[in-house]
Structures are given as structure tokens and as C-alpha cells.
Amino acid sequence: MNALTSAPLHTENGAVDDTPADSNVAGDVINLARAGRAAQRVLAKMSSGERAAALVLGAAALRRAAPAILEANALDVDGGAAAGLSGAMLDRLSLDPSRIEAMAAAVEQVAALDDPVGQIIDETARPNGMVMRRVRVPIGLIGIIYESRPNVTADAAALCVRSGNAALLRGGSEAVRSNRAIHAALAEGLAAGGVPAAAVQLVPTQDRAAVGAMLAASGLIDMIVPRGGKNLVARVQADARVPVLAHLDGINHTYVDRAADPQMAKAIAFNAKLRRTGVCGSMETLLIDALFPDPHGLLEPLLAAGCELRGDARACAIDPRITPADAKDWDTEYLDSILSVAVVDGLDAALAHIARHASGHTDAIVTADQAAAARFLAEVDSAIVMHNASSQFADGGEFGLGAEIGIATGRLHARGPVALEGLTTYKWLVLGSGQIRL
Amino acid sequence: MNALTSAPLHTENGAVDDTPADSNVAGDVINLARAGRAAQRVLAKMSSGERAAALVLGAAALRRAAPAILEANALDVDGGAAAGLSGAMLDRLSLDPSRIEAMAAAVEQVAALDDPVGQIIDETARPNGMVMRRVRVPIGLIGIIYESRPNVTADAAALCVRSGNAALLRGGSEAVRSNRAIHAALAEGLAAGGVPAAAVQLVPTQDRAAVGAMLAASGLIDMIVPRGGKNLVARVQADARVPVLAHLDGINHTYVDRAADPQMAKAIAFNAKLRRTGVCGSMETLLIDALFPDPHGLLEPLLAAGCELRGDARACAIDPRITPADAKDWDTEYLDSILSVAVVDGLDAALAHIARHASGHTDAIVTADQAAAARFLAEVDSAIVMHNASSQFADGGEFGLGAEIGIATGRLHARGPVALEGLTTYKWLVLGSGQIRL
Numbered sequence: 001m002n003a004l005t006s007a008p009l010h011t012e013n014g015a016v017d018d019t020p021a022d023s024n025v026a027g028d029v030i031n032l033a034r035a036g037r038a039a040q041r042v043l044a045k046m047s048s049g050e051r052a053a054a055l056v057l058g059a060a061a062l063r064r065a066a067p068a069i070l071e072a073n074a075l076d077v078d079g080g081a082a083a084g085l086s087g088a089m090l091d092r093l094s095l096d097p098s099r100i101e102a103m104a105a106a107v108e109q110v111a112a113l114d115d116p117v118g119q120i121i122d123e124t125a126r127p128n129g130m131v132m133r134r135v136r137v138p139i140g141l142i143g144i145i146y147e148s149r150p151n152v153t154a155d156a157a158a159l160c161v162r163s164g165n166a167a168l169l170r171g172g173s174e175a176v177r178s179n180r181a182i183h184a185a186l187a188e189g190l191a192a193g194g195v196p197a198a199a200v201q202l203v204p205t206q207d208r209a210a211v212g213a214m215l216a217a218s219g220l221i222d223m224i225v226p227r228g229g230k231n232l233v234a235r236v237q238a239d240a241r242v243p244v245l246a247h248l249d250g251i252n253h254t255y256v257d258r259a260a261d262p263q264m265a266k267a268i269a270f271n272a273k274l275r276r277t278g279v280c281g282s283m284e285t286l287l288i289d290a291l292f293p294d295p296h297g298l299l300e301p302l303l304a305a306g307c308e309l310r311g312d313a314r315a316c317a318i319d320p321r322i323t324p325a326d327a328k329d330w331d332t333e334y335l336d337s338i339l340s341v342a343v344v345d346g347l348d349a350a351l352a353h354i355a356r357h358a359s360g361h362t363d364a365i366v367t368a369d370q371a372a373a374a375r376f377l378a379e380v381d382s383a384i385v386m387h388n389a390s391s392q393f394a395d396g397g398e399f400g401l402g403a404e405i406g407i408a409t410g411r412l413h414a415r416g417p418v419a420l421e422g423l424t425t426y427k428w429l430v431l432g433s434g435q436i437r438l
Numbered sequence: 439m440n441a442l443t444s445a446p447l448h449t450e451n452g453a454v455d456d457t458p459a460d461s462n463v464a465g466d467v468i469n470l471a472r473a474g475r476a477a478q479r480v481l482a483k484m485s486s487g488e489r490a491a492a493l494v495l496g497a498a499a500l501r502r503a504a505p506a507i508l509e510a511n512a513l514d515v516d517g518g519a520a521a522g523l524s525g526a527m528l529d530r531l532s533l534d535p536s537r538i539e540a541m542a543a544a545v546e547q548v549a550a551l552d553d554p555v556g557q558i559i560d561e562t563a564r565p566n567g568m569v570m571r572r573v574r575v576p577i578g579l580i581g582i583i584y585e586s587r588p589n590v591t592a593d594a595a596a597l598c599v600r601s602g603n604a605a606l607l608r609g610g611s612e613a614v615r616s617n618r619a620i621h622a623a624l625a626e627g628l629a630a631g632g633v634p635a636a637a638v639q640l641v642p643t644q645d646r647a648a649v650g651a652m653l654a655a656s657g658l659i660d661m662i663v664p665r666g667g668k669n670l671v672a673r674v675q676a677d678a679r680v681p682v683l684a685h686l687d688g689i690n691h692t693y694v695d696r697a698a699d700p701q702m703a704k705a706i707a708f709n710a711k712l713r714r715t716g717v718c719g720s721m722e723t724l725l726i727d728a729l730f731p732d733p734h735g736l737l738e739p740l741l742a743a744g745c746e747l748r749g750d751a752r753a754c755a756i757d758p759r760i761t762p763a764d765a766k767d768w769d770t771e772y773l774d775s776i777l778s779v780a781v782v783d784g785l786d787a788a789l790a791h792i793a794r795h796a797s798g799h800t801d802a803i804v805t806a807d808q809a810a811a812a813r814f815l816a817e818v819d820s821a822i823v824m825h826n827a828s829s830q831f832a833d834g835g836e837f838g839l840g841a842e843i844g845i846a847t848g849r850l851h852a853r854g855p856v857a858l859e860g861l862t863t864y865k866w867l868v869l870g871s872g873q874i875r876l
Contacts, residue, residue, distance in 0.1 A: 041793075045817070124838050130827055132837050137819070139849055222849050243681070243850050264872040271874035355479075364868075377867050379483070381575070389568055389870025398875065399570050399866070400562050411577055411660050412681050413851040416866045428837070428854045429815050430802075432827030434702040436709035437836065 025205060029213035032168055032201050033220035036141045039198035040166035044138055046194065048115035054193025055111035055158055059104040061189030062154060065181065066100045072181035073150065080174050088278075092148040093175055103151045103182070106403060110158040113402040116421045117164045131431040136424040138164030140222035143214045145170045145236055147228030150178035154186055156227070157200045159405050161190065163423040166199045168221060170214060172228070173206040215240040225405055230333075245418060247383075247409035249333045249359035250280035252391045255350040255376065256298060257367035258291035264388060265292070265366045270301045271390040272364070278335050280407060281362050281394030285330060285340040287350045290314065299341065307337045314343035330357045347372050351379055358382055360409045362394040383409055383416035463643060467651035470606055470639050471658035474579045477636035478604035482576055484632065486553035492631025493549035493596055497542040499627030500592060503619065504538045510615035511588065518612050526716075530586040531613055541589045541620070544841060548596040551840040554859045555602045569869040574862040576602030578660035581652045583608045583674055585666035588616035592624055594665070595638045597843050599628065601861040604637045606659065608652060610666070611644040653678040663843055668771075683856060685821075685847035687771045687797035688718035690829045693788040693814065694736060695805035696729035702826060703730070703804045708739045709828040710802070716773050718845060719800050719832030723768065723778040725788045728752065737779065745775045752781035768795045785810050789817055796820055798847045800832040821847055821854035 043051070062069070073095040080090055121134040142165045144156040153169055160167035171179040183202040191197060203210050214221060218241040226236040226246050233246050254272050256265045272283035288295050295318045303309060303321050310325035311318070322341065329340045330353075344350045354363055364386035365376040373387045384394050394417070396404025401419035408414050414422035481489070500507070511533040518531055533541075559572040580603045582594040591607055598605035609617040621640040629635060641648050652659060656679040664674040664684050671684050692710050694703045710721035726733050733756050737747060741759050748763035749756070760779065767778045768791075782788045792801055802824035803814040811825045822832050834842025834855035842855045852860035 041817075041819075126836070126838055130831065261872070267872065267874050275875055379479075381479075381578075382865065384866045384868060386868040387870055388872050389868050390874045392875040393568065393868060393870075393873065398564070400564055411863045415863055425849045425853055427820065428822045430822060430824040430827050430831060432825060432831075434699070434705065434826050435831065436705050436828045437713055437830040 025207045025209040026213040026216075028205065029203065029210050030217065030220060032198075032203065033141060033214075033217050035198035036166040036168050036201055037220065039196040040138065040140055040164070042196045043161065043166060043199045044117075044164045046164075048117065050194060051161055051164065052111040052115070054190045054195045055107055055161055057193040058154075058158070058161075058186045058189030059107040059111070061185045061192075062100065062104040062107065062182065065185030065188075066097060069100055069178065069181040069185065070095060070097070072177035076150075076175050076177045083174070085174065089148055089174070093150070093178070095150060095178060099151065103154045106151070107154055107158040107186070110155075110162050110403050113162060113420055115162065115164075116424045121426055128435050129433055130435050131429075133429040133431065134426045135429060136421070136426050139423055139425050141166045141168060141220065142423065143168045143170070143217070143221040143224040143242070145211060145214065145224060145226045145228075145232065147172040147232055148175060149227075150175045150182055152227050153179045153182040153202070155403060156225070156405060157183075157186055159403055159420060159423060161195060161199065163420045165423055166201075168201050168203065168214065170203040170211060176206055212239065215242060218242050227406060243413070245406065245408050245410070245414060245422070247280065247359075247361060247407050249409070250282070250361040250394070250407075251284050251331065251333050251357060251359040252281065252361055252394075253285045253287055253350075253354050253358055253363045254283045254391060255287040255344075255347075255354070255363075255365045256289060256292050257347065257350075257365060257369060257372050258289040258293075259369035259372060260289075260292060260366040261368055262292075262294045262297060266298050266301060268364070268366050268388070268390050269298055270305070272392055273302060273307060273339050274305055274337065275390070275392045277337050279392065279395075281391050282335065283339065283364075283391050284333055285342065285353075285357065287342050287344050287353055288315070289347075289350070290343050290345050295343070302339060305337075307339055309339050309341050311341040312343060315341040318343075333359070347375060351376070354380055354382075361407065362386065362391045364389060364391050383407070463645045463647040464651040464654075466643065467641065467648050468655065468658060470636075470641065471579060471652075471655050473636035474604040474606050474639055475658065477634040478576065478578055478602070480634045481599065481604060481637045482555075482602045484602075486555065488632060489599055489602065490549040490553070492628045492633045493545055493599055495631040496592075496596070496599075496624045496627035497545040497549070499623045499630075500538065500542040500545065500620065503623030503626075504535060507538055507616065507619040507623065508533060508535070510619035514588075514613050514616045521612070523612065527586055527612070531588070531616070533588060533616060537589065541592045544589070545592055545596040545624070548593075548600050548841050551600060551858055553600065553602075554862045559864055566873050567871060568873050569867075571867045571869065572864045573867060574859070574864050577861055577863050579604045579606060579658065580861065581606045581608070581655070581659040581662040581680065583649060583652065583662060583664045583666070583670065585610040585670055586613060587665075588613045588620055590665050591617045591620040591640070593841060594663070594843060595621075595624055597841055597858060597861060599633060599637065601858045603861055604639075606639050606641065606652065608641040608649060614644055650677065653680060656680050665844060681851070683844065683846050683848070683852060683860070685718065685797075685799060685845050687847070688720070688799040688832070688845075689722050689769065689771050689795060689797040690719065690799055690832075691723045691725055691788075691792050691796055691801045692721045692829060693725040693782075693785075693792070693801075693803045694727060694730050695785065695788075695803060695807060695810050696727040696731075697807035697810060698727075698730060698804040699806055700730075700732045700735060704736050704739060706802070706804055706826070706828050707736055708743070710830055711740060711745060711777050712743055712775065713828070713830045715775050717830065717833075718773075719829050720773065721777065721802075721829050722771055723780065723791075723795065725780050725782050725791055726753070727785075727788070728781050728783050733781070740777060743775075745777055747777050747779050749779040750781060753779040756781075771797070785813060789814070792818055792820075799845065800824065800829045802827060802829050821845070
């Protein structure tokens with residue numbers, strides 16, 4: 001849950017199952033990180049236009065390398081099938097010409113985004129004549145630890161380069177050949193655009209000790225972004241000595257208030273649950289005001305579509321197809337065609353349920369009562385709080401941020417969809433004319 | 439160095455000398471944290487004016503309690519003297535009527551600051567009609583771990599309450615009676631203003647296990663701010679599983695360029711080192727361009743004032759009173775009337791020295807050459823980078839931020855002087871009219 005977490009690499013209860021970092025692997029990672037930091041200083045001196053142009057060359061190189069990438073990917077997919085990966089995992093792993101084109105186009109889209117680096121956040125003149133100016137600067141070296149989807153190699157690298165950061169990438173072993181082929185192509189294009197080679201590095205070894213060495217690289221890696229399943233993210237959050245930008249769960253609630261328009265509520269609930277069940281913005285719990293006039297009409301489309309509903313006693317009374325929920329259901333991110341449903345006594349009860357069970361990701365109210373909406377927006381303490389909209393909009397692109405590196409459910413640095421701005425920090429420039437302090 | 443650090447509570451090398459957390463002490467801290475979180479939710483619902491008014495009542499209560507605070511403080515000072523505290527430490531510990539008045543006035547000043555909570559950071563309307571609005575909200579529960587100066591009890595509590603955060607305070611044992619008296623008075627005033635008691639709590643035990651429990655309270659304490667000496671801050675940064683906002687060293691450089699006005703350079707160098715040697719913004723290393731015309735005139739006032747200068751070979755050649763620096767000097771924060779001096783071959787050499795030795799706090803250039811200044815401002819990667827000004831201005835008040843909770847040398851969340859804004863985060867409000875995602 002914390003965006004910026006911290007914990008021991010080796011917990012006392014022995015929960016970390018890695019072998020201790022092999023000293024050569026750890027040393028190699030440290031050397032990669034040092035090279036990345038040095039390259040970042042060069043990258044930061046390039047102009048915004050130069051970095052964007054290099055990304056466009058990178059996208060072109062990806063397109064040119066499509067045959068090699070597909071060949072490498074076929075070997076990964078064969079290996080994954082032989083290793084018994086699920087169909088869903090094989091689908092995430094698989095590339096085809098259209099997916100490579102989408103990857104290249106995404107790099108071009110990132111190149112076209114406004115560059116946050118150099119933006120002046122604020123500036124004030126002091127009575128003594130000094131000017132205090134805050135300007136955005138890159139964070140430095142970002143470590144990305146990810147699984148399955150090989151497009152993360154290109155996406156994450158592009159976001160880092162656009163914002164002047166170096167990237168140290170560590171993909172999953174199931175996609176190792178694909179990741180290497182994508183990295184090689186992108187690196188060739190970036191190099192043609194003047195980006196130093198070490199600005200985007202792929203950790204060459206699949207030894208798991210490399211992950212431990214990245215998580216321990218305090219002072220060398222400035223931030224770690226895990227991209228993958230809950231187990232990966234939890235492990236990174238538990239073990240990192242480096243700040244982590246991550247989200248664990250999206251236990252997202254939609255509260256249908258007594259004053260909700262029934263048609264709107266029905267459309268939003270259906271979309272929030274079933275548009276895509278596997279995305280982190282999908283609704284997992286539906287809270288229905290006991291005074292909402294048409295609870296059966298609200299649930300019927302979900303039931304008709306085959307969604308499994310697990311309810312509290314009052315919800316079960318709405319329709320016999322609803323099965324009783326157990327205590328764990330209220331804290332479960334299904335990422336599936338399953339929904340918890342509770343009937344609550346109005347806004348206060350909804351707020352109490354959400355305060356207890358929400359994961360701080362995205363929670364929504366449907367109501368025509370502006371006062372109820374205002375209270376919900378003020379009092380729900382989640383990264384994203386919505387009024388009369390589907391939680392499936394929890395996505396950087398839908399927020400107008402262009403691409404996103406992830407959605408953060410922690411509280412510090414960046415919250416909700418994190419895009420280029422979240423990959424920057426700031427420094428203070430003090431512009432004087434000889435002032436000394438009395 | 440990292441603002442948001444992370445590390446094991448018990449390091450493998452056994453560097454942490456605390457006894458393991460006593461389960462009762464740890465349980466007590468967890469209960470305090472839970473109560474603080476609950477109180478914060480109440481505090482967050484109070485209006486900005488209500489929180490400000492409560493702080494004004496708190497300031498009045500501090501003034502009324504001055505006799506009791508002074509009595510408690512006298513016992514602390516006696517105990518500290520008996521325990522052999524240094525004169526400087528006893529001075530930091532000691533209160534008198536004027537210091538209590540200053541403490542109360544500081545609380546009133548914080549009450550008068552603009553409240554960042556509720557500020558709209560940005561807002562955009564999407565093509566589908568949804569409005570995405572980012573608003574500032576409190577972080578939650580802030581843990582403050584501090585030493586010696588009892589005024590931190592009031593200062594930190596006031597900053598937290600002003601920004602809607604709950605505070606869990608853990609002062610040093612040398613000031614325990616003073617801290618309790620200050621906390622009791624402030625709490626009385628805040629309660630009269632409607633602030634729940636648990637919004638500002640002082641950890642009642644001086645058992646060091648309580649500090650360990652705070653540092654381990656991931657998910658309960660949202661951020662830890664250590665205020666004190668280097669050992670305290672280093673211990674907190676090394677052991678915390680909670681994000682930490684802190685700075686360790688202020689190894690601050692001033693580079694006097696060949697194009698510096700000699701009079702301005704002399705005044706700035708003297709002020710940056712000697713105005714107060716014990717503050718984190720004081721200059722610790724002076725870099726002199728080999729082509730600067732009057733190096734002796736630059737150093738003479740420092741030498742005349744009794745400042746010890748430790749130089750590289752070329753600096754030692756400027757004046758016989760300059761002694762040779764050893765390798766450690768370039769990485770030392772003296773906080774004393776001692777200065778490292780190096781003669782460098784122009785801007786590039788200065789930038790290289792700073793990149794290698796600076797602690798990321800405050801570094802300055804003195805020059806009339808705008809191009810050199812622009813490069814310095816762009817390429818020095820410190821929280822504060824100054825042109826033609828004394829590094830002693832590194833202070834939230836001087837930046838126009840009102841009070842500060844500290845100066846952060848890390849890269850994430852907040853950097854440089856951290857005031858009310860740094861005690862907030864944001865959430866996204868999505869204002870729809872029934873939108874569903876296609």
C-alpha cells in the first residue's frame with residue numbers, strides 16, 4: 001500500500017526465499033547502477049528535443065527489428081508453453097506484428113509528450129531581492145522490475161528517457177529473449193540519437209540475486225518501480241531499501257446512493273465491474289444504499305452477464321442467485337467476474353465500510369445529491385475518488401497524462417496515475433545579487 | 439541522504455544497538471498510532487479556520503503555562519548538567535521566558551500561514567466531459583523523533599495540525615519533563631479549539647524500544663521526520679520501514695569563479711562560513727577558481743576572524759596560516775569554524791569537485807558571468823543551488839515558506855526546505871456525469 005516503503009532485505013521470519021546475493025551478481029548490479037548514474041548526467045544535459053528525437057529513432061529501430069523480436073519472442077513463448085505457463089500468461093508474453101507496432105507507436109507518443117524537466121513550479125521574489133525558483137529535474141536512476149509483458153521494456157525506458165532519467169530494467173525470465181531483442185533495438189535507435197548506452201540498461205543475468213541487489217542499492221538507484229503481479233510487488237515493497245513507487249491492491253468500491261439515477265447507476269456498475277475484470281481499476285465491491293429504489297435492476301445485468309455476486313444478508317435477499325459473502329470477500333481483489341455486494345444504511349455507513357476495506361486506489365459514488373457527493377469526495381481517502389463515473393477510468397491515459405508508469409496507492413511523492421511528472425523531482429534555484437544573511 | 443529511505447530494523451552487521459522491541463512498548467506505540475490515525479480523520483474534517491483558531495488557543499495555553507514549563511525545564515537542565523551534557527547541549531535544552539514567548543509566537547505564526555489543504559493543484563476537463571482535479575490533502579500521521587530542543591514539541595505539532603496531520607512526538611530523554619509540560623499546555627489549548635486529544639500525542643515512555651516501534655510502524659505512521667544530530671538521523675534512516683524525510687549532511691560548497699566580483703565574493707564567503715557555523719546551511723568547502731584575481735583578499739577576513747583553513751596544495755600557497763587538508767576534509771561537515779579550501783581550474787573542475795563531494799544540500803556560485811552561473815545552476819544536482827548569495831539562506835523562513843519542519847536532501851516527495859506543503863499529499867477527484875469507459 002505504501003508508495004515509498006522500506007523493509008529489510010532479509011526479514012527475521014525468513015520470508016525472503018532468495019539465496020543471498022552472490023557477490024559477483026551484486027557487484028555487477030552495482031557497476032550497472034554506477035554506469036547508469038553517469039549516463040543520466042549526460043542525458044540530463046541533452047535538450048528536451050534531443051531526447052524526444054532519440055526516442056523517435058528508437059521507435060523506428062523497434063519497427064526495423066520486428067523480425068528479430070518476433071523470432072526471440074517465439075522462443076520465449078515455446079519455452080513458456082513447455083514450462084506450463086497459463087494461457088493468460090502466454091497471451092501477455094506473446095508478441096505479433098501489431099503488438100510491436102503498438103509498442104513503437106507508444107514510444108513515439110511518449111516522445112510527443114510535454115517534457116516536465118525544466119518546468120518552473122513556482123517562483124517568488126523575497127524582500128531582499130533574492131528570487132527563489134523551483135524547477136523540475138529528473139529523479140536520476142530508476143529501477144524497473146517487471147514480469148511477463150515484454151512491452152514494458154520499451155514503455156518504461158521511453159518514459160524514463162523522456163523525463164531525463166536513466167533506467168535499469170530487470171524483466172522476468174520467461175520473457176528474457178524478447179526483452180533482450182527489444183532492448184537491443186531500442187538501444188540502437190537511442191544511441192543514434194546521442195543517448196549514452198548506459199542510460200537504458202537491461203540487467204543481463206536472470207539470477208534472482210540481481211533483484212535483491214537492486215532493492216538494496218540505496219544511494220545508487222533512486223527509485224524502484226515494480227510492474228507485475230501482487231507477489232512481485234509485495235516482495236519488492238517488503239525488501240527494498242530504495243524508495244518504491246507501487247500499488248498492491250485495487251479493492252475499489254462503488255457506492256450507489258439513494259439519490260442515484262437508477263439508469264446511470266446500472267450503467268456505471270456494469271462497466272466498472274465487467275468492462276475488463278483484470279485491470280486494477282475494476283470495481284470489486286458494490287455498496288447499495290438501503291434506500292436506493294431499484295437494487296434488483298442494478299444487479300440484474302451483472303447476474304445476466306454471468307458475474308458471480310457475493311452478498312451480505314440484505315444483498316442476498318435481492319436475488320436468489322447471490323451467494324453469501326464471507327469476511328475475506330470484503331478485502332479481496334478478485335480481478336475476475338466476481339463482485340462483493342453489501343447493502344448499507346446510507347452515506348455514513350458507506351464511508352465507514354470504505355474506510356475499513358478500501359485499498360486506497362479508486363472509489364466512486366453515484367448520486368444526484370451534490371451534498372452527498374461533496375462529502376464522499378472529501379472524506380474518502382483514496383488516490384482517486386470519483387463522482388458519477390466508472391472506476392475503470394483509473395488510467396493515466398484517461399486522465400490526460402499520456403502514458404503512465406503505474407498507479408501509486410501510497411501517499412508520498414506521487415499518488416494515483418504516475419506519468420512523466422511523477423518521474424521528476426525539483427530543485428530550488430536561488431538567484432541573488434550578493435545577498436548575505438544578517 | 440535519501441529523503442525516503444528504507445532499511446532493516448535489525449541489520450545483519452548488528453549495527454543497531456537497541457534491545458529488541460519490548461512487546462508491551464511496541465504494542466503501546468501501535469495503539470498510540472491507531473488513535474492518532476483516528477484523530478487525524480476528525481482533524482481533517484475541521485475547517486482551516488478551526489484548525490488555525492485551535493493553534494492560537496494552543497499558543498495562549500503555552501503562555502499561561504510558562505511557570506510550569508520553566509519549572510519542568512529547570513529539572514531537565516539540572517539533570518542534564520549532572521549527566522555531564524556539554525554547554526552547547528545545555529543551551530539547546532534551556533528555556534527562559536523569552537524562549538517560551540518565542541515558542542508561542544511561532545505557533546501563532548504557523549496558525550497564520552496559508553493552509554495548503556484543499557488547494558487545487560491542477561484541473562483538466564477531458565473530451566468526454568469528466569473533470570480531473572488534483573487537490574492537496576494531509577499525509578496522515580507524522581512521527582517526529584527529536585533531541586534536545588524542547589521547542590520542537592510545539593513547532594512540529596503546530597505544523598502538523600495546521601496541515602491537517604496528526605503528530606506522534608518522541609523527544610529525547612534529556613528534555614522529557616520540558617516536553618511533557620509543553621505538550622500538556624498545547625494539548626489543553628488545542629482541545630479547547632476542538633482538536634481531538636490524540637491528534638497530537640507525546641510518546642509517554644522513554645524506553646528506546648518505542649523509537650524502534652515507530653520506525654517499524656509501516657501502514658500506521660505515514661512519514662517519520664527525525665530532528666536532531668547526525669547520529670539520530672542516520673539511525674532513523676538506516677532502520678525505518680516507514681518513509682523518512684530527513685537530511686544527513688550539509689557539505690555545502692561555494693565556488694568563487696574567475697568572474698566573481700571580489701568584494702561580493704569576500705562578503706559571501708565570510709557570511710556563508712561564519713555567520714553561524716553550526717547551522718546546516720553553513721559553507722564547509724570554498725572552491726576558488728585559479729584565475730580569480732584576489733584569493734588572498736578572499737581568505738584574509740576568514741583567517742583574521744580565527745577560522746581554521748585546510749587547503750589543497752595551491753590553497754596552502756595563498757597564505758602560510760592555511761594547513762594541508764587531508765582526504766577526509768573534502769567529505770566533512772565541520773559545523774565549526776573550520777573551512778576546506780581548494781583551488782580549481784575553472785567551472786568544470788568546480789562542478790566535478792561538487793559532483794564528487796557535495797551532500798546534495800546547498801551549493802553556490804559567485805560570478806558575474808551569466809553563462810557560468812546558468813551552467814552551475816543547471817548542472818549542480820543539490821536541493822538548493824544559489825547564484826551570488828550566501829548558503830546561510832538555506833532556511834524555510836528565508837525562502838518565504840514560513841516555518842519549516844526540516845531541510846530534505848533526498849530526492850523524492852519534497853526537497854530542500856520543507857514546510858506545510860511538504861506535509862501534504864494529493865488525491866485525484868474525478869467529477870463525472872455518468873461516464874463509462876468504452
